[in-house]
Amino acid sequence: MTQTETDIEGTLLDEALIVSFAELTRLCGTNGRAVKLMVAEGLLRPQGCQPDDWRFSGDEIRRARLAVRLQHDLDLNLAGTALALDLLDELDRLRTRLQALELLAEQRRR
Template sequence: MSHQDTVVVEWFDEQQPLTLSEVCQAANASAEFLQALIDHGVIEPQGQAPKHWRFTSISINKVKRANRLQQDLGVNIAGAALALELLDQITELKQELALLKAKGSAEHHNP
């Protein structure tokens, strides 16, 4: 890696709330894009007005994923919101299935 190649790693405390500008910067997205995601329920800020909004670090991941869906696949905001919701449901179902399999396996081995 040459001196011109730099890698920037940002760590966010999951408990530390982030401002709108911090999420925009971390996710490389505009405030308008975040507003559209909020309008479609993809991310949910805490606070009454944009200058008081606070987000969790999970919001960064959701904004990045929505941005990728839009840029790479040409999905509109509503489509990205639906896709992310379905992907989250799939993840939850996989976790539930893994728990059920583990429970079933434990019961089978310990009658």
């Protein structure tokens, strides 16, 4: 990866971006143990079998960074972080569904 952490800060992360285990730890400002615990807890789902082989997508980077921020800012443990991320994911799904339903209702009114 040629981008620095500062470059990533201002870049929209997409699914096409793939980083290694070491790159993810740098991007999140955390250590390898914390990332391994997130994987063990199911917060992150890397491609590959072992940490040296793990690859993380842009969505996983976003999720890992959010998890680190939640743990730091709200002093959450790993289980609390997992719950918070699940709830935020559900909120995103519901918002998307609501937008689709509102669009459908608008089209039917025409």
